[in-house]
Amino acid sequence: MKLEVGYIRICDISFAEATEVKEGTLYVNAKELESMVLEDERIAAVCFDIARPGESVRITPVKDVIEPRAKVEGPGDIFPGVITKMSTVGMGKTHVLRGAAVVTVGKIVGFQEGIIDMSGLGAEYTPFSKTNNLVVNFTPKEGLSPHEYEAAARHAGLTIAYTLGKLSAALTPDETKVYEFPSMVEGIKKYPDLPRVGYVQMLQSQGLLHDTYVYGVDMKKSITTMLCPTETMDGAIISGNCVSACDKNTTYHHQNNPVIEDLFAEHGKTLNFAAMVITNENVYLADKERSSDWTAKLVDYLDLDGVIISQEGFGNPDTDLIMNCKKIEATGTRTVIITNEYAGRDGTSQSLADADPSADALVTAGNSNQVVTLPKLDRVIGTLEYTEKIAGGFAGNIVADGSITVELQAITGATNELGFNLMSAR
Amino acid sequence: MSAFGGGTNILVTNNPMASELFESTLQVEYLSASLLDVLVRVRNLVHSGHTLLTHPLSGSVKPNETHYKSVLLSKSRGKADAQSVQIIGECILAAQRFNARQLPARYLRDMQIVDLSIISSALETKKTNS
Numbered sequence A: 001m002k003l004e005v006g007y008i009r010i011c012d013i014s015f016a017e018a019t020e021v022k023e024g025t026l027y028v029n030a031k032e033l034e035s036m037v038l039e040d041e042r043i044a045a046v047c048f049d050i051a052r053p054g055e056s057v058r059i060t061p062v063k064d065v066i067e068p069r070a071k072v073e074g075p076g077d078i079f080p081g082v083i084t085k086m087s088t089v090g091m092g093k094t095h096v097l098r099g100a101a102v103v104t105v106g107k108i109v110g111f112q113e114g115i116i117d118m119s120g121l122g123a124e125y126t127p128f129s130k131t132n133n134l135v136v137n138f139t140p141k142e143g144l145s146p147h148e149y150e151a152a153a154r155h156a157g158l159t160i161a162y163t164l165g166k167l168s169a170a171l172t173p174d175e176t177k178v179y180e181f182p183s184m185v186e187g188i189k190k191y192p193d194l195p196r197v198g199y200v201q202m203l204q205s206q207g208l209l210h211d212t213y214v215y216g217v218d219m220k221k222s223i224t225t226m227l228c229p230t231e232t233m234d235g236a237i238i239s240g241n242c243v244s245a246c247d248k249n250t251t252y253h254h255q256n257n258p259v260i261e262d263l264f265a266e267h268g269k270t271l272n273f274a275a276m277v278i279t280n281e282n283v284y285l286a287d288k289e290r291s292s293d294w295t296a297k298l299v300d301y302l303d304l305d306g307v308i309i310s311q312e313g314f315g316n317p318d319t320d321l322i323m324n325c326k327k328i329e330a331t332g333t334r335t336v337i338i339t340n341e342y343a344g345r346d347g348t349s350q351s352l353a354d355a356d357p358s359a360d361a362l363v364t365a366g367n368s369n370q371v372v373t374l375p376k377l378d379r380v381i382g383t384l385e386y387t388e389k390i391a392g393g394f395a396g397n398i399v400a401d402g403s404i405t406v407e408l409q410a411i412t413g414a415t416n417e418l419g420f421n422l423m424s425a426r
Numbered sequence B: 001m002s003a004f005g006g007g008t009n010i011l012v013t014n015n016p017m018a019s020e021l022f023e024s025t026l027q028v029e030y031l032s033a034s035l036l037d038v039l040v041r042v043r044n045l046v047h048s049g050h051t052l053l054t055h056p057l058s059g060s061v062k063p064n065e066t067h068y069k070s071v072l073l074s075k076s077r078g079k080a081d082a083q084s085v086q087i088i089g090e091c092i093l094a095a096q097r098f099n100a101r102q103l104p105a106r107y108l109r110d111m112q113i114v115d116l117s118i119i120s121s122a123l124e125t126k127k128t129n130s
Helices: A030-037 A121-125 A146-170 A184-190 A229-234 A251-255 A258-266 A285-301 A316-330 B016-022 B035-047 B082-097 B105-129
Strands: A002-009 A012-015 A020-022 A025-028 A043-051 A057-066 A069-073 A092-098 A100-105 A114-117 A132-140 A175-180 A196-204 A210-214 A225-227 A237-241 A272-281 A306-310 A334-341 A362-367 A371-374 A379-382 A393-398 A404-407 B010-013 B027-030 B050-052 B070-077
Touching (some): A002 A229, A012 A043, A012 A132, A020 A146, A025 A132, A030 A043, A030 A132, A043 A146, A057 A132, A057 A146, A057 A251, A069 A146, A069 A229, A100 A146, A121 A371, A132 A146, A132 A379, A146 A251, A146 B105, A175 A229, A184 A272, A196 A285, A210 B105, A225 A229, A229 A251, A229 A258, A258 A306, A272 A285, A272 A316, A285 A316, A306 A316, A316 A334, B010 B016, B035 B082
Parallel strands (some): A002 A092, A012 A025, A057 A379, A196 A272, A196 A306, A306 A334, B010 B027
Antiparallel strands (some): A002 A175, A020 A025, A043 A132, A057 A114, A069 A092, A210 A237, A225 A272, A371 A404, A393 A404, B010 B070
């Protein structure tokens, strides 16, 4: 499979009469988008706002972040099986409005949503302080259940991103990247001396409000399977996830998975990027056993030399992570796991809820219990009503000067386990 | 003994919503107690030979971020299941690491909904297993 991705640089965003891209600025007609969103009778009202990098703006509670993209050539369309017809994607040509994002906001279950600060200390912890954000705040129809509200907000966010993404189709990219993923036999023939490395991506699938969809399929109902990594760039994986903000993969993360980016960057040089396996993180223990049996079986069958395993979330997914690691290592394939830590505010507690001696190569995305004080910002998009309730916030954490003290887990993407982070240490 | 826990399984919960919803289909043991108390009760059942069917740290919600927990165990009893013993032990250690915090009453309903959603979804996938 070969996918060419063209990036159109977006440096600013503004409301206007016509929705268009001109000289690096994304202009949005909010009225048009509003009537599109309100076609869904589950949504009572929708409010649009804009947040630019460096502005004194706090966005909360954040549900999802989505990058606008368009399919220019090749089969299928963006967000297949969800927004567009089912068809395999990941081939041909795709355009991206790089630097723009749709941020969905709303009280779904307030305490599991996150914060994006566009300036100050908080901005250093979230990658979405660097994007020009169209913020969409939904008000549900009275009496709507949290599950229906989540589904409506998810669908509306993707529809808006899809609509804006379409604008990129006719534009000339500022930069183009080509991702070529050979068949297994081609890869072995082409790079006979390079180690064959695979990627096992674990997807959050604990249940309603904690779900991930692949081509529209609820991942908790799927057995472990394979994907061509370029499919993720066309929106094959989307987030329906309301777990703690720091380590949930938003749809934007799935569209721009840095593990995949880096494996492609090394492909043909230091390694042969040979396979991508996706698996779930279910609550039922028998599901965990089955799914990890399957990851190990697929990795063994593919005869890989090594795999990178990325986790999503904390707590019971630690058990899935260790099961995957242990069972894959037992087949003779070496593993590196990517996770984050809940090591207490002083960092001295055990970081994971499970462990095994075979998990001897680990990359950490940071300690989610780390406490930070975020300064008062001039404007809040959304509401601070839930700030003391979100995971990582604590009661009474908004002090008189308007600053708030939270654990890093309250900040969207702060300790993302795909490594999509702004800060690092070596 | 079925590995998937055939028959009417046991739900240990301190979530009134879950207790109410499942009282006719499961053997519900409702505790008006803390999350840690629920985990300790689950440990005692595991030690007496019941198998853990769902992971007690479900939801990626840290033990001090929610007050509610519902855990499903097999009705049938056998020898203490080693994996269940290990998992519940680790969960209790994890829960003890976090100090329980007082959360305003207006947040409790959301937490009950999240716990209920997770245990309901687990029971859905359990149907596929049986």
